Amino acid sequence: MTETLDISAVRAQFPVLSREMRGHPLVYFDNGATSLKPEPVLQALEAYYRDYSVNIHRGVYELSGYATAQYDQARESLRRLIHADPAAGEVIFTRGTTESVNMVATGWGLRHLGPGDEIVTTPLEHHSNMVPWQELAKRSGATLRYIPLTAGGSITTEAVQETIGPRARLVAVSAMSNVTGYTPPVEAILAAARAVGAVTLLDGAQYVSHHPVDVQDLGCDFLVFSGHKMCGPTGIGALYARRERLEEMDPVLFGGDMIERVTLEGSTWARIPEKFEAGTPNIAGAIGMGRAAEYLMEIGLDQIADHERRLFRVIADRMGSLDYVVPYGDAPDTERGGIYSFNLEGVHPHDVGSLLDQQGIAVRTGFHCAQPLMDHFGISGTVRASFYLYNTEDEIERFVAAVERIHGILT
Amino acid sequence: MSWEEELHRVVRKYYRGGREEAPGWIAAGEVIGDPTVVSNASCGDRVTVYRRPGGGAWLEVAGCAVCKASASVANRLLAERPLDEVCTIARRVLDGIAGVGETSSHDIDTELAGLVGDELAADVRSFFSLSAVPGRRRCAELPWEAVLREADVAR
Numbered sequence: 001m002t003e004t005l006d007i008s009a010v011r012a013q014f015p016v017l018s019r020e021m022r023g024h025p026l027v028y029f030d031n032g033a034t035s036l037k038p039e040p041v042l043q044a045l046e047a048y049y050r051d052y053s054v055n056i057h058r059g060v061y062e063l064s065g066y067a068t069a070q071y072d073q074a075r076e077s078l079r080r081l082i083h084a085d086p087a088a089g090e091v092i093f094t095r096g097t098t099e100s101v102n103m104v105a106t107g108w109g110l111r112h113l114g115p116g117d118e119i120v121t122t123p124l125e126h127h128s129n130m131v132p133w134q135e136l137a138k139r140s141g142a143t144l145r146y147i148p149l150t151a152g153g154s155i156t157t158e159a160v161q162e163t164i165g166p167r168a169r170l171v172a173v174s175a176m177s178n179v180t181g182y183t184p185p186v187e188a189i190l191a192a193a194r195a196v197g198a199v200t201l202l203d204g205a206q207y208v209s210h211h212p213v214d215v216q217d218l219g220c221d222f223l224v225f226s227g228h229k230m231c232g233p234t235g236i237g238a239l240y241a242r243r244e245r246l247e248e249m250d251p252v253l254f255g256g257d258m259i260e261r262v263t264l265e266g267s268t269w270a271r272i273p274e275k276f277e278a279g280t281p282n283i284a285g286a287i288g289m290g291r292a293a294e295y296l297m298e299i300g301l302d303q304i305a306d307h308e309r310r311l312f313r314v315i316a317d318r319m320g321s322l323d324y325v326v327p328y329g330d331a332p333d334t335e336r337g338g339i340y341s342f343n344l345e346g347v348h349p350h351d352v353g354s355l356l357d358q359q360g361i362a363v364r365t366g367f368h369c370a371q372p373l374m375d376h377f378g379i380s381g382t383v384r385a386s387f388y389l390y391n392t393e394d395e396i397e398r399f400v401a402a403v404e405r406i407h408g409i410l411t
Numbered sequence: 412m413s414w415e416e417e418l419h420r421v422v423r424k425y426y427r428g429g430r431e432e433a434p435g436w437i438a439a440g441e442v443i444g445d446p447t448v449v450s451n452a453s454c455g456d457r458v459t460v461y462r463r464p465g466g467g468a469w470l471e472v473a474g475c476a477v478c479k480a481s482a483s484v485a486n487r488l489l490a491e492r493p494l495d496e497v498c499t500i501a502r503r504v505l506d507g508i509a510g511v512g513e514t515s516s517h518d519i520d521t522e523l524a525g526l527v528g529d530e531l532a533a534d535v536r537s538f539f540s541l542s543a544v545p546g547r548r549r550c551a552e553l554p555w556e557a558v559l560r561e562a563d564v565a566r
């Protein structure tokens with residue numbers, strides 16, 4: 001039997017959950033945008049700033065050595081989170097998923113792609129995993145292709161096979177849609193890419209924080225994700241890459257900390273990972289992200305995924321009984337994470353969001369940085385409820401009751 | 412009444428108005444040139460301005476309740492006044508929503524009351540509270556920006 005989460009104990013770790021919003025206990029359903037932060041992460045951040053807020057790497061004094069060890073430990077925590085073998089791949093600290101994708105587009109893509117090559121992605125991507133490829137295609141002369149979606153926003157293996165052809169050099173897809181929570185057939189996509197020798201990038205921004213991930217099993221070349229969506233701080237993220245890809249990738253930031261030797265004539269680069277982490281890094285952010293990874297592993301990613309799948313089933317069932325609710329995404333719940341996107345017929349999503357706010361419920365409304373997917377659905381935006389380990393079925397009941405009230409007000 | 416309650420009162424008052432049928436002259440095709448369209452890139456809301464020969468304009472909104480309510484106020488003014496006069500009002504309203512200078516807010520209020528009367532000025536003022544709500548400010552601004560854009564096109 002799967003062990004279930006002790007939700008009360010989990011919730012007690014998140015101070016924000018104890019506050020009210022608009023005079024109601026806060027219901028936080030905007031985890032797709034960012035997650036709340038638990039005490040262990042807050043304590044790790046405070047400990048850095050309060051007890052040893054010094055620079056890393058080159059200080060010859062005790063505190064600097066300690067800070068460096070904490071920073072390195074954070075990298076190790078992230079390696080363990082995604083089951084990366086340090087001999088085969090490495091985690092680079094970045095500012096977040098967007099920066100990680102851009103590093104690959106610029107540092108790897110510009111060096112390896114040219115006219116005649118194809119970059120393959122999908123129309124359901126977050127802009128951060130689409131715009132960099134559009135720009136790379138423009139600069140390199142490569143062609144950008146999209147794996148077509150079904151009407152409901154899913155991807156078939158047939159569509160994968162038809163789109164990833166012999167000219168594909170880079171395939172970049174999301175492991176989970178930030179709009180519908182749909183989890184595309186990643187294994188099939190990665191296998192199709194490998195079959196034609198294409199390099200692969202997996203956008204794990206919505207996935208890594210909610211599901212167990214093993215990059216060795218997946219076999220992807222790159223995996224990108226953010227700290228703030230996994231109970232960590234903002235402004236920190238990660239780029240995992242297989243070592244051979246990092247070795248054939250150019251740094252995109254130059255300066256201190258990333259060099260081996262500098263002369264007046266030129267410079268050589270430090271070893272991996274320092275080569276890709278120019279300047280003083282976000283030390284506290286990295287330590288906080290590492291502690292967040294430990295926290296999630298202590299809770300158990302399997303348990304978190306199960307919990308969110310259960311919440312999705314509850315909200316899909318309860319909202320499905322309201323005939324004026326239009327949900328988005330047609331995949332079965334076995335192919336969905338904890339995100340439920342919908343509209344109320346004839347009502348603007350912003351208005352729903354504002355009225356939910358009046359009842360103490362935080363959701364995201366709009367196009368969710370996924371305008372091509374909105375175009376695919378023929379809408380300008382949705383209301384998105386996105387869950388995490390601390391959300392409850394009672395909160396969903398409050399949410400559904402609020403939606404019923406809003407429908408009564410606005411129609 | 413808090414500023415939020417006041418805003419909700421005004422949005423409710425005008426929201427239905429924002430859904431009014433367009434004037435018959437639009438359906439009859441009595442419009443000049445291509446309509447002017449102004450969009451809010453952050454949410455996709457859209458205001459379309461239709462203009463009639465010899466004067467008269469109408470805003471059509473695909474957007475949220477705040478945007479519709481704001482446009483409804485503008486439509487009431489456009490139905491009664493020439494475009495140039497509504498532009499003068501639009502500039503004052505946009506100044507108010509933008510929160511231009513706390514010290515000049517009294518001047519804006521006084522000028523608006525002089526232009527549109529006390530009751531409508533009080534309603535319009537409720538949108539000014541959105542100057543502190545960056546996520547919704549553009550919703551109220553969009554119709555008035557459309558009025559100004561249309562005036563530029565008309566010139």
